[in-house]
Amino acid sequence: MAITTAPKMNRRPTPADSTFRYMCLGAGVLVLIVLGLITYTMTTKSWDAFSHMGLSFFTDKRWDIANQHYGALSYIFGTLYSATIAILLAIPLSLGIALFTTQVAPLWLKRPITYLIDLLAVVPSVVWGLWGALVLAAPIRTFFNHIHDIFKRVPVLGTIFGAAQGKSFSTAGIILAVMIIPIITSLSREVMETVPPTDREGALALGATRWEMIKGTVLPHSRTGIIGAVMLGLGRAMGETIAAALVIGGAAQISSNAFASGDSLPAVIANQWSEADTLQKSALIGLAMTLFAMTLIVNLVANSVVNRSERRRAI
Amino acid sequence: MTTECDQKASMSDQESITNFTVPAVAEETVAPLSDRGETVFALEDVSVFYSAFKAVREVNIGVRANEITAFIGPSGCGKSTVLRCLNRMNDLIPGARVEGKVYFYGTDLYGSDVSATEVRRHIGMVFQKPNPFPKSIYDNVAFGPRVNGVKKKDELDHLVEKSLKGAALWDEVKDRLKTSALGMSGGQQQRLCIARAIAVEPSVILMDEPCSALDPIATARIEDLMREIKSRFTIVIVTHNMQQAARVSDRTAFFTTEINPASDRRTGVLVEYAPTKQIFSHPSDIRTEQYVTGRFG
Amino acid sequence: MAVTTRISGIGGGGQPTTRTVAPDLRAQKSWRRTKSGIMQWLMGASIVVALLPVIFVVITVIGKGASSVFTGFPKFLTAAIPNQERKIGPGMGPAVVGTLLITALATAIAVPLGILGAVYLHEYGGRSPFAKVVRFLSNVMTGVPSIVMGLFIYVIFTLNFGYSGLGGALALAFLMLPIIIRSVEVMLKLVPTSLREASYALGTSKSRTVLTVVLPSALPGVISGCLLAVARAAGETAPLLFTIFTVNQTNRNVFSGANTTLSRQIFSNALSSLSGAQGRAWGAALTLLAIAFLFTIIARIASARFSAKR
Numbered sequence: 001m002a003i004t005t006a007p008k009m010n011r012r013p014t015p016a017d018s019t020f021r022y023m024c025l026g027a028g029v030l031v032l033i034v035l036g037l038i039t040y041t042m043t044t045k046s047w048d049a050f051s052h053m054g055l056s057f058f059t060d061k062r063w064d065i066a067n068q069h070y071g072a073l074s075y076i077f078g079t080l081y082s083a084t085i086a087i088l089l090a091i092p093l094s095l096g097i098a099l100f101t102t103q104v105a106p107l108w109l110k111r112p113i114t115y116l117i118d119l120l121a122v123v124p125s126v127v128w129g130l131w132g133a134l135v136l137a138a139p140i141r142t143f144f145n146h147i148h149d150i151f152k153r154v155p156v157l158g159t160i161f162g163a164a165q166g167k168s169f170s171t172a173g174i175i176l177a178v179m180i181i182p183i184i185t186s187l188s189r190e191v192m193e194t195v196p197p198t199d200r201e202g203a204l205a206l207g208a209t210r211w212e213m214i215k216g217t218v219l220p221h222s223r224t225g226i227i228g229a230v231m232l233g234l235g236r237a238m239g240e241t242i243a244a245a246l247v248i249g250g251a252a253q254i255s256s257n258a259f260a261s262g263d264s265l266p267a268v269i270a271n272q273w274s275e276a277d278t279l280q281k282s283a284l285i286g287l288a289m290t291l292f293a294m295t296l297i298v299n300l301v302a303n304s305v306v307n308r309s310e311r312r313r314a315i
Numbered sequence: 316m317t318t319e320c321d322q323k324a325s326m327s328d329q330e331s332i333t334n335f336t337v338p339a340v341a342e343e344t345v346a347p348l349s350d351r352g353e354t355v356f357a358l359e360d361v362s363v364f365y366s367a368f369k370a371v372r373e374v375n376i377g378v379r380a381n382e383i384t385a386f387i388g389p390s391g392c393g394k395s396t397v398l399r400c401l402n403r404m405n406d407l408i409p410g411a412r413v414e415g416k417v418y419f420y421g422t423d424l425y426g427s428d429v430s431a432t433e434v435r436r437h438i439g440m441v442f443q444k445p446n447p448f449p450k451s452i453y454d455n456v457a458f459g460p461r462v463n464g465v466k467k468k469d470e471l472d473h474l475v476e477k478s479l480k481g482a483a484l485w486d487e488v489k490d491r492l493k494t495s496a497l498g499m500s501g502g503q504q505q506r507l508c509i510a511r512a513i514a515v516e517p518s519v520i521l522m523d524e525p526c527s528a529l530d531p532i533a534t535a536r537i538e539d540l541m542r543e544i545k546s547r548f549t550i551v552i553v554t555h556n557m558q559q560a561a562r563v564s565d566r567t568a569f570f571t572t573e574i575n576p577a578s579d580r581r582t583g584v585l586v587e588y589a590p591t592k593q594i595f596s597h598p599s600d601i602r603t604e605q606y607v608t609g610r611f612g
Numbered sequence: 613m614a615v616t617t618r619i620s621g622i623g624g625g626g627q628p629t630t631r632t633v634a635p636d637l638r639a640q641k642s643w644r645r646t647k648s649g650i651m652q653w654l655m656g657a658s659i660v661v662a663l664l665p666v667i668f669v670v671i672t673v674i675g676k677g678a679s680s681v682f683t684g685f686p687k688f689l690t691a692a693i694p695n696q697e698r699k700i701g702p703g704m705g706p707a708v709v710g711t712l713l714i715t716a717l718a719t720a721i722a723v724p725l726g727i728l729g730a731v732y733l734h735e736y737g738g739r740s741p742f743a744k745v746v747r748f749l750s751n752v753m754t755g756v757p758s759i760v761m762g763l764f765i766y767v768i769f770t771l772n773f774g775y776s777g778l779g780g781a782l783a784l785a786f787l788m789l790p791i792i793i794r795s796v797e798v799m800l801k802l803v804p805t806s807l808r809e810a811s812y813a814l815g816t817s818k819s820r821t822v823l824t825v826v827l828p829s830a831l832p833g834v835i836s837g838c839l840l841a842v843a844r845a846a847g848e849t850a851p852l853l854f855t856i857f858t859v860n861q862t863n864r865n866v867f868s869g870a871n872t873t874l875s876r877q878i879f880s881n882a883l884s885s886l887s888g889a890q891g892r893a894w895g896a897a898l899t900l901l902a903i904a905f906l907f908t909i910i911a912r913i914a915s916a917r918f919s920a921k922r
Contacts (some may be wrong), residue, residue, distance in 0.1 A: 014817065016817075016819060016820075017817040017818065017819045017820070019819075020819035020822070020823070021736060021819060023728050023823075024728045024732035024735070025736065026728075026734055027725050027728035027729035027731075028729050028732040028737065028743070028787075030725065031746055031749050031789070031793070032745070032746065032749055033761055033792070034617065034753070034789075035749050035752065035753060035756075036646075037764070038764045039758065039767055042764065044762070045767050068629075092658065093661060093662050094658075094673070095653040096656075096658025096659070097655070097658050097659070099655050100658070100659060102656075103833055104652050115657070115912070116666075119661060119666050119908075120662065120663075120665070120666050120907075122843060122904050122905060122908045123666065123669055123670075123847075123901065123904070124846070124848075124900055124904055125845060125847060125849065125899055126875045126878045126879055126882075126900070127669065127673060127849075127878065127900060128669065129882060130878050130893055130894070130897050131669045131672055131673070133882050133883075134716025134882065134893075135672050136889060165666060178662070178665045178666075182617055195750070209644050209647070209648035210648050210652065211648035211651040211652065214651075230754070235755050236755070238757070239760075240757075241757065241759040241849070241850035242849045242875075242879060244886060246879070246883070247798070247881075256690070264759060266682055266759045266850065268641065269759055269763070270850060270853055270879075273853060274853075283738075286761060288760050290731055291757055291759070291760060292756065292757065292760045295755055295756070299751075299752055299754075300776070303751055303752070306817075375787065402813065404809065404813065407812065409739070426641065432812075432815050432816070433818075434815075435812060435813055435815035436814070439814065439815035439816075442809065442810065442813075444806060446804075446807055446809065446810040447810075448810065448811075448829075449807075449829055450828075458811070458824070459815070459816075459817075461818060462816045462824075508810070511810075512813070512814065515814055605747075
């Protein structure tokens, strides 16, 4: 069928097409707006507390509600300390799991292991907290005290492994570690999967043992990605609220004793909020700002590290 | 059907290299094919750029109605690029730019008030690798009409049957229209894609190496199909298989690459465009001759 | 490490000859091999160590919660929360209602926005600078601590409109949003370009192509990504502290008035030393755990169907 007149082809895009396009764009813009608003509102609402305390908000370790004296340092310390313990516990476990899954496990075992480890992420954080507070706290205190007895007289370690409380930096560290293992493991696993088989086979062909192959090809190749994964886990550990609130002990103090009770930024906010007056609320929001800034920095660095490793892989 | 290439082989080298001129623009010579057919596409000085890279330069060609026009040439010569200009599929590639004029029945396809979506309703395309939607056979063919606003079930049923018959697929699938299209063989899937293109009742069907992913039997069936539907559509086919072009097309355009001395990259150029018999029996350009006799490419 | 050994000698005619001795290919005992074995065992052991807490938690929750939940089932899930903490016995009815309503509302907000956002990033924005910024910020947003998001909603919403389930749902939705955007974008990337080209070549507009070809293609993966986000949201507590306050009565009106959820109740009851409250906390924990696991399993099945289809 030959058309002899030119067909009309000049309809504009239909309203439906444009509407959809703008809706999608709007969703993207929403992300910007939300983040911007978070920063703005948090800053304004915490201004009262900042102007009241000045810079000593960040450097003072005393948090005295009665005297309206708000120093965040012990909470900053608590957040960092418990998160560090969490990372130290999580790294070897996550790496071990990731390496086992990618290098050692037979094919039929890989998927089940991954599913099982992801189960750690399915348990809601409040359930971890509940378990930690009611079940773990007492026995772990005995365990910590054993360690304390062993290291009592050793110079540095003696102070770190001091007298134990059930709810402490370390208890929180353990719970946080369990919660961040799935993230670190899955990201590390992804990076390790991208090691070129030729590299691995090359090492084995030279007579290397499996561990030597891992040390020589898999780990160097994955190093950047693993660092990024660890940092993302760190960010998550720092921001975790409920589990920490339930098991960290609620004592605002700076102590090198890993087994001592402490407090962290999200935990204190959660615990003190309902009974806080206006100035205290403002101070608590200030703590939230501080936490936001800390996790933001960690996440930004982590993302850039992960991106760099992805770009290197793409070459 | 013996191709003209067989005759070609018997011509001596001496005869073919004497005195030729390389025309700057491919001229259409007087051909036994009737000149009555009207011009569907008229390309004037069409060049295609990908960012700064000139992929094809200054193509001038006129495609006739109800003919099968073949674009042949070595890889990288821009034949697919030119084909995709005809239905503005190059718009989808970031950085792609078309200079010159592409007229479709007298309308400039790249005019400022022309909608690419509308263009594609009138100029359909079948791709190298069959790409049916992961839907049922029925839904694949009905997709285009539904987009065009056909909603009534019996109208859709009728269109689907008509298109599948037009693609010589109806008898094979009429009992399983609701099964997934992905369950068919490659050749069937490609015929489904043709049915899907036919269903929107375009005036032109562009085919970008439609048989290169298919076995010879499936290829033969599609070539038969092309001859059958020629009376209803204008067909432009890109193929790297010269024999296919010789078997199927009425007119053939031969493209090749030139090295651009400035950038040291190859640019596609249209060398010769003439009725197929002529391209394969006594081409005017030595490059055409070398290609069709297999001396290169 | 010796492989083949050549033995030289003098042969019959005074010529030097070499003979090749077959190498010993039996496994050599060596520290290297032992070390490799030890490391592999350690790796396997780390899996066990990591799984121990999950196993313990699940066993404990089931052990301590089963009696609360299953005595007089389904009384626990429907009965009111006792006003006196020390009272032993069910239930968590209001909290169950609250969890379901608020999570459903959060999902209804986050899923469409997340899908639209991902569609923008992959189908419209591409490599444009604005899309890069949005993608980057979306990644940043996945790292916002839940407590910060809760306080944010408190400031812009709760201060103006009071406590309500809607506030809690908003906080949860903004936490879910970046997760959904990221996982849906991954799914969209998996849809082959040839499908989009086929649709465009038929003269289909972009919006229609996305809605009728691309998204249906990616659907199982999209569903599983959303379900995982929902499972996370159902278990979140922190944002709800500031936005729904907490009450012990059922509040079916999710748009006004304070509310309560399972996670919130667990949090308050965990701090109590009364066995009545603690018993209810375990029961609530079991319920919540069951909900989270259910969603995760459904999500896994959906994504398995997705990979089977391709």
